[in-house]
Amino acid sequence: MKQVLFVVRLHPSFRFWELPYQLGHDDRSIMRRFPEVAALFPTRAHAVQFSAMTLPIGTNPFAVDYWTAYADDEVLTLNLYDPDWLSNPFDAELRDFESRRNFDVEEFSKSVEEQGFSFLKPSEWDTPLAWQTWWEETTRNYSENQKQQLRKEWRLPNWRPNPFDTETIHLEWQDSWLLWLDNKHEVLKEELSDLAVQLSVPILDLDAELALYHWWEKSASKLSAEAREKLWRLLCPHPWEIVEVPLG
Amino acid sequence: MIVYIVQKRHWQFNDDYYILEDSSPIRGFESGDDAESYRLQCEEVEHNRWKKMEETYAKSTDWFKGEEGVKAPFEYPFFEVIVAELEP
Numbered sequence: 387m388k389q390v391l392f393v394v395r396l397h398p399s400f401r402f403w404e405l406p407y408q409l410g411h412d413d414r415s416i417m418r419r420f421p422e423v424a425a426l427f428p429t430r431a432h433a434v435q436f437s438a439m440t441l442p443i444g445t446n447p448f449a450v451d452y453w454t455a456y457a458d459d460e461v462l463t464l465n466l467y468d469p470d471w472l473s474n475p476f477d478a479e480l481r482d483f484e485s486r487r488n489f490d491v492e493e494f495s496k497s498v499e500e501q502g503f504s505f506l507k508p509s510e511w512d513t514p515l516a517w518q519t520w521w522e523e524t525t526r527n528y529s530e531n532q533k534q535q536l537r538k539e540w541r542l543p544n545w546r547p548n549p550f551d552t553e554t555i556h557l558e559w560q561d562s563w564l565l566w567l568d569n570k571h572e573v574l575k576e577e578l579s580d581l582a583v584q585l586s587v588p589i590l591d592l593d594a595e596l597a598l599y600h601w602w603e604k605s606a607s608k609l610s611a612e613a614r615e616k617l618w619r620l621l622c623p624h625p626w627e628i629v630e631v632p633l634g
Numbered sequence: 635m636i637v638y639i640v641q642k643r644h645w646q647f648n649d650d651y652y653i654l655e656d657s658s659p660i661r662g663f664e665s666g667d668d669a670e671s672y673r674l675q676c677e678e679v680e681h682n683r684w685k686k687m688e689e690t691y692a693k694s695t696d697w698f699k700g701e702e703g704v705k706a707p708f709e710y711p712f713f714e715v716i717v718a719e720l721e722p
Contacts, residue, residue: 391637391662391720393639393659393718401657422641422657422659422716423639423659423716423718425718425721426637426639426718426719426720426721427720427721428720428721432721436721629658629659631639631659631660631661631662632661632662633637633661633662633663633664634661634662634663634664634668
């Protein structure tokens with residue numbers, strides 16, 4: 387039987403960055419600026435562990451693929467107005483996340499109850515505060531790691547201590563109850579600004595074209611590893627993919 | 635241990651030129667020479683596949699053909715060898 391190795395590498399959104407053609411055809415090398423292999427392991431378990439514990443702090447997290455940025459005359463614009471890629475909890479299914487921006491509450495409740503957890507009564511489903519409280523109670527005795535695990539299992543974002551924070555969720559009736567968790571832009575701006583203050587960097591004009599990308603390019607070398615890690619954790623805590631490669 | 639990984643580069647035509655859309659590691663080797671030899675085999679197969687595609691488009695009246703016809707990105711390799719160290 388052939389031995390199989392496990393490559394850990396950044397998700398293509400971070401490895402390939404299409405330079406808009408307005409900026410010139412010859413500069414394609416910019417697409418290959420990131421390492422192809424972050425690490426190579428003999429077992430999947432090791433690769434998974436690395437992915438969970440490591441963040442690519444040497445990489446500019448704002449250099450993302452063309453589908454999150456667009457060409458506008460001669461500048462590249464990071465499309466922060468639709469920042470779906472940020473803090474995307476669906477690390478294994480990044481490409482499909484568009485269809486997963488909302489939850490069918492009934493399906494979610496079934497999945498939660500099947501795992502032995504109690505869940506909100508249907509009469510509480512349209513009350514955001516009930517969701518917020520439910521998460522607090524469910525995870526009351528959980529460690530941060532256990533909470534993180536639960537978020538992953540249930541595909542919940544981790545850009546707030548409570549994924550059902552009343553300020554960031556809303557519920558909508560469309561033949562069934564849908565829970566929307568995509569109201570991230572304002573939260574993101576707020577948290578990035580907070581982080582910028584903590585890191586003693588100027589408050590960013592987050593809506594300015596390419597501001598974040600250039601800010602990183604200029605400032606990353608001055609940031610500590612811890613600060614860069616913090617930023618990555620806020621923006622995209624699961625940026626890796628694992629690929630199996632047969633040996634020989 | 636150093637591993638030489640042959641990976642395929644996926645080119646995508648964007649109506650103007652080819653962009654590198656993704657890459658897929660396909661096989662690892664303990665020897666760089668073995669990896670290079672495998673890469674050349676793969677390169678030949680892929681080159682021929684593109685050549686055929688180019689010929690097919692040249693004969694077609696498909697809108698995709700464009701004014702100049704489809705040109706395969708032959709100036710860039712379809713496969714490459716990357717080097718990685720196996721973690722203990």
